[in-house]
Structures are given as C-alpha cells and as structure tokens.
Amino acid sequence: MLKSMISAAALAAISLGTASAQTIAVTNGRVVTNSDAGIVESGSVLIQDGFIVAAGANIAIPAGVDTIDANGGWITPGIFHPHTQLGLIEVGLESTTSDVSAPGASFTAAIDVADGFNPSGGHIPDSRRRGITRFAVFPSTARGVIGGRGALANSSGRPDSLFDDRTFLYIDLSQSGAQTAGGSRNAAWAYLRAAFEDARFYPGRFMSHHEGDAINRFDAASLVSAVRGEIPIALQVERASDIRRALRFAQQHPSARFILVGAAESWMVADEIAAAGIPVIIDPLRNLPASFDVLAARLDAPARLHAAGVQTAYTTISADLYFNPRLITQHAGNAVANGASWEDAFRAITLTPAEIHGVGERYGALAEGYAGDVVVWDGDPLEVMSAPVAVIIDGENQSLVSRQSRLAERYAEQVPNGHYGYRH
Amino acid sequence: MMAGALAGLAALGLAACNGDAGETGNGNGASAGNGDGLVRFNPDPYPSTYTPFPSEVVLIQGATVFDGIGGEFENYDVLMQDGRIASIGEGLEAPEGATIIDGRGRYVTPGVIDIHSHLGVYPSPGVSAHNDGNEITSPVTAEVWAEHGVWPQDPGFDAALAGGVTTLHVLPGSANLFGGRGVTLRNVPSRTVQGMKFPDAPYTLKMACGENPKRVYGGQGRAPGSRMGNMAGYREAWQRAVEYRRSWQRYWDAGDADATPPTRNLELDTLMGVLEGEILIQMHCYRADEMALVLDMAREFDYRITTFHHAVEAYKIGDLLAEDDVCAAVWADWGGFKMEAYDSINENLALVHAAGACAMIHSDDQLGIQRLNQEVAKALAAGRRLGIEVTDGEAVAWFTSNPARGLGIFDETGSLEAGKRADVVLWSAHPFSSYAVADHVYIDGALMFDRDDPERRTVRDFTLGQPGEGVL
Numbered sequence A: 001m002l003k004s005m006i007s008a009a010a011l012a013a014i015s016l017g018t019a020s021a022q023t024i025a026v027t028n029g030r031v032v033t034n035s036d037a038g039i040v041e042s043g044s045v046l047i048q049d050g051f052i053v054a055a056g057a058n059i060a061i062p063a064g065v066d067t068i069d070a071n072g073g074w075i076t077p078g079i080f081h082p083h084t085q086l087g088l089i090e091v092g093l094e095s096t097t098s099d100v101s102a103p104g105a106s107f108t109a110a111i112d113v114a115d116g117f118n119p120s121g122g123h124i125p126d127s128r129r130r131g132i133t134r135f136a137v138f139p140s141t142a143r144g145v146i147g148g149r150g151a152l153a154n155s156s157g158r159p160d161s162l163f164d165d166r167t168f169l170y171i172d173l174s175q176s177g178a179q180t181a182g183g184s185r186n187a188a189w190a191y192l193r194a195a196f197e198d199a200r201f202y203p204g205r206f207m208s209h210h211e212g213d214a215i216n217r218f219d220a221a222s223l224v225s226a227v228r229g230e231i232p233i234a235l236q237v238e239r240a241s242d243i244r245r246a247l248r249f250a251q252q253h254p255s256a257r258f259i260l261v262g263a264a265e266s267w268m269v270a271d272e273i274a275a276a277g278i279p280v281i282i283d284p285l286r287n288l289p290a291s292f293d294v295l296a297a298r299l300d301a302p303a304r305l306h307a308a309g310v311q312t313a314y315t316t317i318s319a320d321l322y323f324n325p326r327l328i329t330q331h332a333g334n335a336v337a338n339g340a341s342w343e344d345a346f347r348a349i350t351l352t353p354a355e356i357h358g359v360g361e362r363y364g365a366l367a368e369g370y371a372g373d374v375v376v377w378d379g380d381p382l383e384v385m386s387a388p389v390a391v392i393i394d395g396e397n398q399s400l401v402s403r404q405s406r407l408a409e410r411y412a413e414q415v416p417n418g419h420y421g422y423r424h
Numbered sequence B: 001m002m003a004g005a006l007a008g009l010a011a012l013g014l015a016a017c018n019g020d021a022g023e024t025g026n027g028n029g030a031s032a033g034n035g036d037g038l039v040r041f042n043p044d045p046y047p048s049t050y051t052p053f054p055s056e057v058v059l060i061q062g063a064t065v066f067d068g069i070g071g072e073f074e075n076y077d078v079l080m081q082d083g084r085i086a087s088i089g090e091g092l093e094a095p096e097g098a099t100i101i102d103g104r105g106r107y108v109t110p111g112v113i114d115i116h117s118h119l120g121v122y123p124s125p126g127v128s129a130h131n132d133g134n135e136i137t138s139p140v141t142a143e144v145w146a147e148h149g150v151w152p153q154d155p156g157f158d159a160a161l162a163g164g165v166t167t168l169h170v171l172p173g174s175a176n177l178f179g180g181r182g183v184t185l186r187n188v189p190s191r192t193v194q195g196m197k198f199p200d201a202p203y204t205l206k207m208a209c210g211e212n213p214k215r216v217y218g219g220q221g222r223a224p225g226s227r228m229g230n231m232a233g234y235r236e237a238w239q240r241a242v243e244y245r246r247s248w249q250r251y252w253d254a255g256d257a258d259a260t261p262p263t264r265n266l267e268l269d270t271l272m273g274v275l276e277g278e279i280l281i282q283m284h285c286y287r288a289d290e291m292a293l294v295l296d297m298a299r300e301f302d303y304r305i306t307t308f309h310h311a312v313e314a315y316k317i318g319d320l321l322a323e324d325d326v327c328a329a330v331w332a333d334w335g336g337f338k339m340e341a342y343d344s345i346n347e348n349l350a351l352v353h354a355a356g357a358c359a360m361i362h363s364d365d366q367l368g369i370q371r372l373n374q375e376v377a378k379a380l381a382a383g384r385r386l387g388i389e390v391t392d393g394e395a396v397a398w399f400t401s402n403p404a405r406g407l408g409i410f411d412e413t414g415s416l417e418a419g420k421r422a423d424v425v426l427w428s429a430h431p432f433s434s435y436a437v438a439d440h441v442y443i444d445g446a447l448m449f450d451r452d453d454p455e456r457r458t459v460r461d462f463t464l465g466q467p468g469e470g471v472l
Helices: A002-015 A124-129 A175-180 A185-200 A217-227 A240-252 A266-276 A301-308 A325-337 A342-347 A351-356 A403-412 B002-011 B156-162 B211-218 B227-254 B266-275 B288-301 B318-324 B348-354 B368-385 B392-399 B401-407
Strands: A023-032 A039-048 A051-056 A066-069 A074-077 A079-084 A132-137 A146-154 A162-172 A233-237 A258-262 A280-282 A312-314 A374-377 A388-393 B058-066 B072-081 B084-089 B099-102 B107-110 B112-117 B165-170 B178-186 B204-208 B280-284 B305-309 B327-330 B359-361 B424-427 B438-443 B446-450
Touching (some): A023 A374, A023 A388, A039 A074, A079 A312, A079 A325, A079 A351, A124 A388, A124 A403, A132 A325, A162 A175, A162 A217, A175 A185, A185 A217, A185 A240, A233 A240, A240 A258, A240 A266, A266 A301, A280 A301, A301 A312, A301 A342, A312 A351, A325 A342, A325 B368, A403 B348, B058 B392, B058 B424, B072 B392, B107 B112, B107 B392, B112 B305, B112 B368, B156 B368, B156 B438, B156 B446, B165 B368, B165 B401, B165 B438, B211 B227, B227 B266, B227 B288, B280 B401, B288 B305, B288 B318, B327 B348, B327 B401, B348 B368, B348 B392, B359 B368, B359 B392, B359 B401, B368 B392, B392 B401
Parallel strands (some): A023 A066, A023 A074, A079 A132, A162 A233, A233 A258, A258 A280, A280 A312, B058 B099, B058 B107, B112 B165, B204 B280, B280 B305, B305 B327, B327 B359
Antiparallel strands (some): A023 A039, A039 A051, A074 A374, A132 A146, A146 A162, A374 A388, B072 B084, B107 B424, B178 B204, B424 B438, B438 B446
C-alpha cells in the first residue's frame, strides 16, 4: 500500500501541479496535534486535497483511501526550522557554491534570498528525511549590518517550494555585525538608525540627492516594509546589553516588529523580552563563553525563556545552518534534558517557528485547515535514535531518499578489494 | 652550546631513566643512564605531575552496566577502590565504609574519551589571542607540541566533564602537513598542563591531508599548493627523518664519547620517534583515496598510522583499514563544509565497524565533546536502519575503549575491567537517549562531577566574576 502511494507521489511530483487532489490517512499512532486536542495516544490524521481535515482519536477514515499505518509510532506536524541557509549553500568553503552573502556587493536591504534559493539544494533532501518540512531561509551579512530579506520554503524540492518570499529582514547587531559596520557596535547602531531614517523618509529624502545617509535609494525602498512593520526584522543579538539596546530601539520604533535571533544571553533579560512581546530564536546547545558576546550562554536558557513566557523557537546555529539544520530535533531533545518541558520543546521546532514567521495558522499543527505537513516517526522525535518513516508535505508523500542515503546504500555491501568497493 | 645545555639537563637529573633506550635509538633521543659519556636526550622534559584527586570506596548498585568492550549487564554493580575498578558483577558485597550509590534505573559506562579535541589550544573565549592550536608558519612543524599551547583555564574542560569526558587528546590543528605533537590529558582542573597529562601516555603526532595545508600555504604562493605538494612535503620530511635517525644510530653504535654528536633537530626528533614506533600518528584525512595513498607512504618509510581522523570517506575503504589495522575516528553527521567532507554519511561509523576495522567517534569541537554518547547513538541508529547489526554494548566501545586503543592507553582506561583506572560515568538514563545526562563522573575513582552538587563544580578563572560564572 505504502509502496504504491510512494510511486503515486513521485508521479505527482513530476506533474508539478499544486497539492494533488487525493486523500491520505495516517493511522494508528501517537498523535501530537499542537492544538487544544493535545497529544492523542492512539489516533489518526486525515488529509484531503493537501490540507488536514481531521486529527485525533476516532477519526472516520473513508474507505479506499491511501493509508499509512504508523504502527504505533508517532504522528506529528512537520518540523519547521525557523533559521536556515538551506538552498543557499552547497559547500561552505567553496564560495562559488554559496549565495548567503556578497562581500563585494553594493546592496544590503534590497538583497532577496528568493533570487538565489535553489529548491533542489543538495542538503534539502536530507533535511526532509529528518522530518523538516518547512524552513526559513536567511541571508548573512557582509557589508553593513543589514543582510537582506529572507523567505519561507518547504523541503519538497519542487520548483514552487519557496512558498513565501520577502517575509522578514535580517539584521546583525552582534559582534559580527559590529565588524561589518566598520568595527564597533556604536557604528553598527548608528548605521542602523541612519538606514531607518533613510527608509522612513523614502522617497522624499532621495528626491534632491541620490543617496541616503546610510543606504541607497534601492535599499531604502526595500527597507520600508520592515520599518513600517509589514515584515519583521530578524535581529541577531547575543549579549544581554545588546538585547536591552534592541528592546529600547523597538520601543522607539513602535511600528517595526522584531524577532531576536541567536540571543545567547536572552535568559538574563527574559522578563523584559516577554514584556515587549518579542520572540526569540535560540540554540539550546550553546553553553560556553565562546566569545565575549556570549559569556553567559547556558544549557537551560530555553527552559528559562519558556518559564518567563517568551515566545521561543530553536535553531541549530552551533551546528550550522545549511548542512545540519536536520539536527534540530536533537537540539530540542537537549533542551528537554536541561529543563524544558517536552511540549514546549517540540512546539519550539514546529508551531512556534510558524507563528514567529507569521504562518502559524497554516503550519505547525495537526488541526483542521492546516497544511497537510505530517511526519510519521518510529519513536519520540526528540530522541536521537528516532527517525521519520514517512514525510508528507501539502498532502503528498515525500521521498526519503537523499544523496547521503544513496551513498550509504551503495557502500552497504563492501566487496573486499573490488574495483569499486561496492557491488556494481 | 646545544650539547652543553643538554648536559645541563642531565646534570639536573631531569632525564628519564631508560637503560636500554640507547640501544634502540629511543625516539627523540635516548636518555642517559649507562654512563658511556654519549650525548642523549630526555624524551620527557615536561613530565606529568598528575595525581588523582581524593577518592573513596564507591559501590554503584543495580545499574545497567556497559563495560566498554562489548558487554551490557543488567542489575550489575561496579566497585571502585583505591582509584581503580575493583570488580564489576552481580550483588557485589560492599566493603566497610563504602559509599553506596543506588544505580537502579540508571546506566554506567566507562569514562568518555575524545581522541580529537582542541580544548585548551582553541579555548573559550575564541578570541584571536587564544589561537594557539596551529603554528601556521611553515608546512612542517613537527617540533611544536600542543601541550605548550594548552590553557588549563579553558572553561570547555568543565563542560566536557559534565558530558562524561574523563580523558581527552588535544591536538594541534590541521593547517600543516605535520602539525606537531598531541597530548593526552586527564580532564581534571590544574594550574599547569603537566598536572593534567595522562601519566605515561604515548606522544602522538598530528598530520593533515588534503585541503587545509594546500589552502593555507598555496594561498601564500608557497608549497604545498596541491595534494601533490602535500605528498611531496611529507615524503621529503620522512626522508630527512630516516637520515637523521641513521646519523644518531651510527653515533650511538660507535660508542665513542669523543665523537661529535649529530646536531639535534627538534622537528626530526618527533619524526624519529614515529619511526621508532614510540610516537603515534594521528592523521587528519577525509577522502578514501588519500587515506590509501597515506597507507602506501607509511609502508614506504616503514612507520605505522594509528588513526585516521575526520575520516569522512572511511566507509569506502573499510576493508583497507581493517587489513592495515588502522582505526577511523569519525563524526556522526558533520559534513558539507568543504569538498572533502561532501560525502559525509551518518552510517560511516557503523559501516567501518562492520568492515572489521576499529572505529570510534570524535568531536573536534567544544560543544560536540559534551555529548559524544548522543553522537554515537545517531551513528548507531543510522547503521541499524541500513541493516548493520551492532549491539548497544559494541557501540559504547566507540566512545570508550576504541579511542583508548587509538591513544595507546587501553591498558589503563577505556573499559570497566578490574585493575583499570576507575574512570566511570553514571548516566541518568540510557546513554543513547537525548535526555540522558551524566549524574556522576569519576576520574581515578574520584567524584569529579555530581549533577546534584554545584559546590563540587569547578569554576575556571576566566568565568569567575563574569555573567556566566558557574553555569554550563
């Protein structure tokens, strides 16, 4: 049954249509809904035309639909990684394979990752096979503190997998941002304030002379949407004092919206962040004073943020953002090992990231009306030994094959002293 | 001048005593001791001053015990006495005055060993002043020693201890063809690196294949600028080492105290130690084809490679590694950061193990070192999904006994066998769970980490008075 469905899904992928008009039932598993229904010990999920129509216990499964038997495993929403560079880099040290930043470029806010994003990026299939169905795509900064605009994608590999672009603006005001601003945080903030003013008074300011104080006309036109709060600013800050500075800046610019990224010392100012209603994307594994920016990094920071009521999602910045976003479930598991509740930690890699990126009503939960992004696991998804046995995106069953899985299978049967090393 | 300085060392009684060293042309220069008036060198001028912390008699009762060499025993006891493993077994009797630990529902493994760390030489904070892990000034720097760059105040040691790491091997980086000597450390607080040195652990030599040396030096318009240049650079150095060794051998064999000894060369001392089999090669190599070339080179110059590190493509040549009895130290899932890491697969460790070669996990990372048990779990799970049958007990060897073998210290640690150093971790849950944390970590029977006792925790000087003081 499963097998026939996989080939059907493969055919559907070739047709490049929108989500196929089929019905899939995922049955007989522990259903984590991320909704008021909570965790249903034995239940099913029904997906029709790409959307979830029912999830929970005692769901009526229409006769004759394609069914995936979870076999007592776990059925969850797809993992939503809020902070990746998937589809932008193939090999970190080969600059020709990377579109995350452009040290020689003259643009900042005008940069749009959608232009460089490759849905067939080499590391997307392995992220998919680990249960990541949705992810945010971030640029890096190179010159000036503004990296450009990010986008949201699914991991299907389909040409239309980038489903929303220009959804946030990435700005770096950590110590690395200070370096791109010329060498100090003071300069970085001055640059940002000037860029904000340029954008606020765009286009008037650019009428008489071509350039703004900090940015050019084209960048200002792009920065406007962030200044007005139409899209949030994903602001990388780590140090508690920088976070406080950011909170003050947010207060001074009430129309703009912010997401704090990195935020290693955010636990020290958790109450202030919660009061400001600003979400945080943090890596649960950072716990060393790796720089003077993160002297107070600690493993129970996520637990402390949750306890303070901060809207908190997790990232894999310590592992990297292009090859190992797939480790996000391990990162969440370690948050649990260090005091976070399982529910908070799981939400921090599913529904909360979707909410932070403004799509929490479409992704991250198993409830009626949500996109049909479902993962079936052979165990607790936050356990390092667990893995997906089925991944469904927009109601379509996905391939769990990647270049890595092909290599592993190729060499699984060694032929000693053979020409190839594997059976050829 | 040089000879005079060395004679001075001998006069101060610093030379180790090894009577037959002269006959074997011992390593980087033999010691004095046979009164023949010949110039010899002290192979251990910065000796270990490590002494175990105070320990008690400890009996862990009723735990699931992994012995590190394949065994898994339910409802087992572990008895530590005088800093050593006294015994493991069912229903052991508690000696008088023993501290009894309830191990029910918990798990015991040998202490975690990381064969590839840069703690201390790339410490936290990672500021430019702390870049002490790579002598990026010449492609051959076999004369530098990692222990001369280790900062014992690195807070990373404490975090690694909380992850169960009792022994770690600190290596120079991979910028050079010959990066220098590595050092094996006990993970204990100390003002000096000598106070951390694992007593009598063999020295190692870090060598590096592939992209790093050619990028670093090729980028400066110097050799090596290619993989060809890498091989030429190694071979040229090995040939010099062969000739250096021959000249010392000739001098010692002649036994003429009036003869002028060869000029000492610190770089070639280390290479000579490898040729003598006393210094273990730890070779950074990613690609299968390069590892095969390096194995040929070892045959050409008649030395042994102990372990290939970062062996991302080891799974392609598991049979060759098994044949040559060379270990592979690998990651569970790092890759993609350069071309030679492009073929990284999660099944690597399990595939190498299945091919009959000695395989192990390693971190090369100050965060990864804190959860090598989880790294092994990921590699094990991936291997099983591919159909490779490995028991949990066998996989525990990947972070305990196999790295001990790769470091030449398996006689002393790496397994829970009577008489060995009592390096023990008591885990809160199965060590292959994301949720498991180390409850107790013992080094030589001394309780060095207790999750419930923050008072026992070391606060390194750097974090004292900082926002991060005492947190992990």
